[in-house]
Amino acid sequence: MQVLTLPSSQERESARCAFFNPLLKVLLVCFLLLSYFPADSRELPAQAYFSANTGTALRPGDVAVSGFNAGNGDIGFVAWVDMAPGTEIRFTNNGWRSAGATTAPGNARNKEQVATWTNTTGSTIAAGTTIALKTASPYTTSLGSTTVFSNSGKSNPSLEIGCGDQITVYQTDGNGTGFTPANSETATFTGTALLIVHWPFTWTTSGKIGDATTYLPSDLADYSMTFGMFIDPLEQYVGPRAGKTTAEYAALLKDGSNWSVLWETEINPEPFVMRVDFTPPLVEGIADNGVYNSDITISFNEGTATLNGEPFASGSNVGAEGDYALTVSDAAENTTTVRFRLDKAAPTGSIAINGGAAYTNSASVALAISAADGTGSGVTGMRFSNDNSTWSAWETAGATKNWTLASGDGSKTVYAELRDEAGNVRAVRNAIVYDATAPAGYGVVFNTGPVDIRNVGNVSMGISGAETGATLHYTITSSQGGTPVTGTAPVESARFDISSLDLTGLHDGTLSAAVYLQDAAGNKGAVVTAEVVKITRDIADVTAPATIRVPIRTACADVPLPATVEVAYATGIREQVRVAWGQDGYNGFVAGAYELSGVLVPAPMTTNLTGITARITVEVQSNKVPTALALSTATFTPEATADNALGVLTTTDPDDSQFVYALVGGEGSADNSLFEISGDKLHLKSNQGMSGRVQFSIRVRSTDTYHNAIEKSFRLDKELYAKPENQLKIVNAFSPDGDGINDTWVIPELRFYNNVEVEVFSRAGARLFRTTNPEQGWDGMDRNGKVLEGGFLYIVQIRDINVVKKGVVTVLKK
Known part of the structure; x- marks a missing residue:
């Protein structure tokens, strides 16, 4: 914490303040009266005094106060950084309501004045420059310019610093004082506080504050200065102003012995000339991120040091294993x-x-390398050798390494050294037998002659010229497949037999034995072979195929005779073999059973020593009658014509596919006369005369080529006429003059409906014509047979679809 104390006692300053307090009270009353009756009572707007900081943004500690005159409001300050044009610094005697942060909501008392200094020189002001400014009229400034703002709207206000008062030095980002709302006991501060100066020595720690009391905010605890003060004298720093670093000047400004109470009236404008030290301390004996495997002596050329947070003296020795951090700082904070x-x-x-x-x-x-360094510096390198003398180059430690042994068969030792980052080395080694020569000069034979059903389960092979200590590997296969016989045997002598080989799982054919030796080093010798023939399959039985049934008229060539039959060999194996069938008197046009014989065609490597043949029964079945007769439709449309096929007739017959269809009498044939059959299609003879009827019955016969027949009655339903009634065409005039053209008024489409009534009326309302037969037309005559002329009302009722049509039909006469 930067705390500035002066040598005068606190008690004396308190007495001084007590002496002058009555006078201050009188002056305060006068001040209040003047404030209440100002010469110019118009309050200037805040924005007239403030603008946004466009220069250097400062940090806490970048500014120090070098002098202060309570009598005339003079302030001397110095910045330890360069200040660009437009830099603004504000000074206020507003106090703080608690020890919380300056920016805590409601922590500021905004009842007093704000002085703003601005670098209006147009140039950068160098670090260390002393700036003197007056916070009372006429607001003169050694560099830049100063304005003062009053919360109460006073004309020509000043900071009015007295005993027990304080000054906060700060910056804001925008226009305004940085305190809102104005003239408030509980305002909020939104700027950056740089320094707080307070006198006398004590800070408020409880209760409310007033014009001359304040708490010390937490964010300014390290950036505060305290004074003991008279009313009028100038308190000013009188220590050195040249040849020091910023840190050294900060220490001097903290020391109260470097301050004096003067009766002078001006701030000392002498700048602080700084000595720049950017050179960090030099450390010897170790390097950054270095790793060492022996005791270390460490020295440094200046400053103080800590080792892992503990004080450490230059020239000291470090001998305990572990990780260390040495920090050395000089007076310039390098x-x-x-x-x-x-x-x-x-x-x-x-x-x-x-x-x-x-x-x-x-x-x-x-090579597989296993290495660990515990809590040490870590394994970083490894190298290898075949003789523990000539080594490979050091390389980055890893888990594997490809290595080449020394030449020549025999036991080989590989040496390795493992090195950690500190340079500590561990030697390890391992050995292996190197054998690069494969076995050779051995052979194999079958000790058994041709393999048959007598010896197939007990075959032996003879091995000669074998290398003792090796392992023999054999595989026996058949040219015709089967389950290979494999195995291994240890070689204990140069000549030996492999006996009791069961070869029943191999199919008959040429058996091949493939044998090789492999020594302990994995060297594999050449494969040697031996062969023997195996024939064990002789046909002992034939399984008779199932009886085949075919329709009558099936030619022998069309009978689906099997191409193979199943045979059983003497070995018990069963398989299919080809067979050539004879005709043996077969006649497909005569129903009955025929037994055919076939000559077996043995498969390769099989025999039929007893001449067994295959036999099969073929049954020619009688012709079957049709089993079902069907019509593809059960309805037809009323407008269908003779050209339209109403449906298709089909017959189900297990033997035949061609049929003759005809309408026949009998049950259900009542309407045969209205229909006719063409091929397998059913047609109407005409769509006339069918009005009023919706169901029809016909009887049909189907006859196959063997004259087997089936009959069936079918019911046909006439569908409703589907044409919309608004599309019904009604002729509105005709000429009953006997010329055979348009002599009768008729509505042709009505015949497609089932329930129709047509009426014609005279103009007087007399009915001239009525019919329920839609195919009957009106001849234009009245009841007396006289042909009428003119327009007549008609009413057409179609009850099928609940439609009534009315209109006028005109009778024309020549």
């Missing part, structure tokens, strides 16, 4: 941090060759 590790223990580990195998037949092997 800092050097060096991190290092001390690791004295070598890593542990091992190597395995080809996964721990005892033998290898290749000089190229795979």
Whole structure:
């Protein structure tokens, strides 16, 4: 915390303030009266005094106060950074209502004045420049310009600093004082507080505050200065102003012995000339991120240091293993941090060759490296050797390594060294037998002659010239397939037999034995072979095929005789073999059973020593009668014509596919006369004369080519006429003059309906004509047989669809 104290005692300053307090009260009353009756009572708007900061944005600690005159409101301050044109700094004697942050809502008292200094020089003001400004009229400033704003609207206001008062130095981002609302006991601050100055020495810690009291906000705890003060004197820093760093000046400004109470009236404008030190301390004995495997002596050229947070003196020794961070700071706050590790223990580990195998037949092997360094610096390098003398280059540590053994068969040792980051080395090794020579000079024969059903389960092979200690591998297969016989046998002598081989799982054919030797190193010798013939399949029985039934008129060539039959061999195996069938008196036009014989065609590697033949029964069935007769439709439309097929007739017959259809008498044949059959299609003879009827019955006979017949009656329903009634065409005039053209008024489409009534009336309402037969027309005559002339009313009722049509028909006469 930057706390500035002066050598004068607190008690004396309090007494001084007490002496002058009555006078201040009188002045305050006068001030209030003047404020109540100002010469110019118009309050200037806040924005007239403030603008947005367009220059340098400062941080807490970037500004210090170098002098202050309570009598005339003079303030001297210095910034430790360059200030660009447009930089604004504000000063206020508003107090703070609690020890919370300055920006806490409602933590500010906004009842007093705000002075604003602005760099209006047009140039950057260098760091260390002392700036003197007056916060009372006429607001003169050594550099830049100053304005003062009063919350109460006073003309020519000043900061009015006295005993027990304070000044907060701050910046805002925008226009305005940074405090809202105006003239409030509980305002909120939205700027950046840089420094707070307070006198006398104590801060308010409880209760409310007033014009001359304040709490110390938490965010300014490290950026505060306190004064002991008279009413009028100038308190000013009188310490050195040249040859110091910023940090050194900050320390000097904290020291009250460098301040003096003067009766001068002006702020000392002398700048603070700074000594720039950007060189960090130099550390020797270690390097950043270095790793070491022995005790270390560390030294540094200036400043103070900590090692892992504990004080550390230059020239001290570090001997304990672990991770360290050394931080050295000089007076200019330049800092050097060096991190290092001390690791004295070598890593542990091992190597395995080809996964721990005892033998290898290749000089190229795979090494598996297992290495660990516990809490040390970590395994970083490894190298290898075949003789523990000539080594490979160090390489990055890994879990695997491809390596080449020394040449020549025999036991080989691989040496390895594992190194950690600190340089500690661990030696490990492992051995393997290298054998690159494959077995050779051996042979195999079948000890058994041709393999048949007598010896197929007990065959032996003879091995000669074998390498003892190796393993024999054999596979016996058949040229005709089957389950291969495989196995292994240890070689204990150069000549031996492999006996009791069961070859029943191999199909008859040429049997081949493939044999090779493989030594302990995995070297595989050449494959040697031997052959023997196996024939065990002789036909012992034939399974008779199932009886075949065919329709009458089936030619022998069309009988679906099987191409193969199942035979059983003496070995018990069954399989299909081809057969050639004879005709043996077969006649497909005569119903009956015929037995045919067939000559077997043995499969390769099989025999039919007893001449067994195959036999099969073929039954020619009698011709079957039709079983069903069907018509594809049960309805027809009333407008159908003789050209329209109403439906298709079909017959179900197991033997025949051609049929003759005809209408026949009998039950259900009442309407045969209205229909006719063409081929397999049913037609109407005419669509006339059918009005009023909706159901019809016909009887049909179907006859196959063997004159087997089936009859069936069918019911046909006439559908409703589907044409919309608004499309019904009604002729509105005719000429009954006997010329045979248009002599009768008739509505042709009415015959397609079933329930129709047609009436014609005279103009007097007398009915001249009525009919329910839609095919009957009106001849234009009245009841007396006289042909009429003119227009007549007609009423047509179609009860099928609940429609009534009315209109006028005109009778024309020549």
